Structures are given as structure tokens and as C-alpha cells.
Amino acid sequence: MNEPVIRIDQIEPFIKATIETFKTMVHLKVIHGEIRVRKPSEPASDYSGIIGLTGGAEGSVTLGFPLGTAKAVASSFLGEETVSESLVADTIGEIANIITGYAKKDIPGVEINISLPTVIKGASHEIISHADDKKIITFFVCPLGEFSLEVYLEGLPGQFPTQSGPGEA
Amino acid sequence: MRILIVDDSVSMRRVERSMLTDMGFSDIKEAADGSEALKMVSSGKFDLILLDWKMPVLSGLDTLKRLKASPDFKSIPVVMVTSESNKTKILEAIQSGAANYIIKPFSDEVLKEKLEPFLGKETA
Numbered sequence: 001m002n003e004p005v006i007r008i009d010q011i012e013p014f015i016k017a018t019i020e021t022f023k024t025m026v027h028l029k030v031i032h033g034e035i036r037v038r039k040p041s042e043p044a045s046d047y048s049g050i051i052g053l054t055g056g057a058e059g060s061v062t063l064g065f066p067l068g069t070a071k072a073v074a075s076s077f078l079g080e081e082t083v084s085e086s087l088v089a090d091t092i093g094e095i096a097n098i099i100t101g102y103a104k105k106d107i108p109g110v111e112i113n114i115s116l117p118t119v120i121k122g123a124s125h126e127i128i129s130h131a132d133d134k135k136i137i138t139f140f141v142c143p144l145g146e147f148s149l150e151v152y153l154e155g156l157p158g159q160f161p162t163q164s165g166p167g168e169a
Numbered sequence: 170m171r172i173l174i175v176d177d178s179v180s181m182r183r184v185e186r187s188m189l190t191d192m193g194f195s196d197i198k199e200a201a202d203g204s205e206a207l208k209m210v211s212s213g214k215f216d217l218i219l220l221d222w223k224m225p226v227l228s229g230l231d232t233l234k235r236l237k238a239s240p241d242f243k244s245i246p247v248v249m250v251t252s253e254s255n256k257t258k259i260l261e262a263i264q265s266g267a268a269n270y271i272i273k274p275f276s277d278e279v280l281k282e283k284l285e286p287f288l289g290k291e292t293a
Contacts, residue, residue: 020274021273021274023274024274024275024276025184025273025274025275074180077180077184078180078183078184078187079184079187080183087179087180090178090179090180091178091180093178094178094180094181097178097223097252097273098252098273098274100252101251101252101253101254101272101273102252102254102272102273102274104254104255105254105255105256105272111255111257112255114223114252116177116223116224116225
């Protein structure tokens with residue numbers, strides 16, 4: 001079976017948006033690591049913020065955090081030491097929303113609508129969808145821990161397949 | 170000066186409240202969607218509204234249009250604070266009466282700069 005091609009032109013806006021969002025609103029420098037096709041056995045997250053994409057292109061964006069990183073990121077976003085579980089979930093959803101909204105302005109040629117965020121909370125939960133073998137996962141590291149961003153986009157005009165290594169976008 | 174923050178995300182409302190508090194404002198109210206915002210505006214005077222776009226119940230754009238269609242509330246400056254970055258939609262908001270437009274993510278400096286024309290002498 002052929003490995004799906006990573007379309008860096010689709011992923012770069014999301015990497016840039018993640019770096020900018022964390023810099024501006026979470027007050028953290030983040031660096032992206034490996035970019036690859038999501039594996040069926042991918043380690044699951046404890047908090048997932050999911051945004052649906054419709055319109056000129058369809059798909060989803062999933063921002064996944066381990067529990068400790070999610071709490072620390074929410075704390076830094078809010079500027080509060082103690083953050084309730086519901087507020088952590090709300091923050092993860094809002095960050096996913098901001099990243100997706102910011103990224104879509106750098107995807108030319110199509111008008112993409114984004115959904116309200118959905119947040120799934122639960123130790124090592126697994127999200128299964130028909131597009132699992134088409135999702136591109138990017139790993140990020142920041143001083144508060146690691147997290148991931150999965151992007152699935154279908155229907156965009158023009159494809160420029162290439163590969164990318166670790167570093168800043 | 171009385172400011173209303175309208176956003177379905179409680180964390181985003183807290184961040185905006187914190188930024189406004191740092192700018193010297195203390196009379197700040199919050200609404201979780203457009204419908205709640207319209208009720209609050211109807212029952213109390215506001216000098217400035219920060220309005221998210223994507224919200225359940227009643228969207229920011231529909232809320233903006235209803236405010237601007239009302240002789241009683243059309244003079245309240247409404248600044249959109251949203252992750253909606255599509256140029257066509259930004260133009261639609263401005264044409265519908267938005268006084269300014271802030272795209273998330275944004276810093277406290279950007280918020281202050283965008284709100285400056287509508288703020289009273291309370292700002293630092």
C-alpha cells in the first residue's frame with residue numbers, strides 16, 4: 001500500500017498559526033518536530049480540541065494534549081495558577097479555534113468555514129474517523145510539554161507534495 | 170465606561186477582561202452569545218461592545234446587524250474580536266457597522282490600539 005503524500009502547502013499555515021497563537025496568547029515559544037501521516041496506533045491524547053472544516057475544502061483540525069500539558073497551557077493562557085477542568089477544556093477548544101481561524105487566511109483560493117470547537121476529555125482517548133489514514137500529524141514542543149496537531153483537508157485546488165523535517169515553520 | 174464582552178468561550182472572556190482591567194477598566198460585563206448580549210444591552214447602558222463572530226444561538230454578525238438596526242443601540246461602538254479571518258467576511262462586518270475588527274490571536278497592545286478611538290480617559 002502506498003503511503004499518502006504529505007502536502008506541506010496545506011500543513012504550513014497550521015504550523016505557522018500554532019506558533020503565532022502560542023507566542024501571542026499563551027506566551028510560549030513552540031517548535032514543531034516530526035510531520036507525518038497519522039498511524040492507526042498513534043498515542044492518544046487526554047484533551048482533544050476538534051474543529052470541523054466545510055465549504056471550499058472539507059476536513060478537520062484536532063489539537064491534542066496530555067493532561068499535564070493541557071492544564072499548564074490553560075494556566076498560561078488565562079494567567080491563572082489554578083484552572084478548573086471545565087476551563088481547561090474550554091481553553092483547549094478556544095486555542096484550536098484560534099489556530100484554525102488564523103491558518104485558513106493563509107490557504108488561498110478557497111473559502112473555508114470552521115465549526116464551533118468540540119472538546120473530548122478522557123485519559124488516552126482514541127478518536128476514530130473514516131479519514132484516519134489521511135490525517136497529517138505534526139508534533140510540537142514547548143516549555144510546558146509536548147502536544148500534537150492533526151490536520152485533514154480534502155478538496156483544495158492545486159497540490160505541491162513535498163517533505164519537511166523538524167524545525168520552525 | 171461600561172464594556173460588554175460577548176464570546177461563547179469563557180476562557181476568552183477572561184483573557185479579554187484581564188486585558189481590559191490592565192488597561193484601567195473595571196465596569197465590564199460578559200455575555201456568552203448574541204442573544205444574551207442583546208438582552209443585556211436592552212436592560213443596561215453600554216459604551217463599547219467586544220463581539221465574537223462564531224457563537225451558538227445567535228452569531229456575532231447577526232447580533233451586530235440587530236444592534237445597528239436599533240435606533241436605541243446603533244450608536245454603541247462594536248468591535249469584532251474573532252478568529253474569522255476571511256476578507257469577505259471582515260468586509261461584511263465592517264459594512265454591517267462594526268467599528269473595528271481584531272483577528273485572534275492578538276496581544277494586549279493590539280487590543281489597546283484597536284480600542285483607543287472608542288475609549289474614554291480611563292485608559293492608562
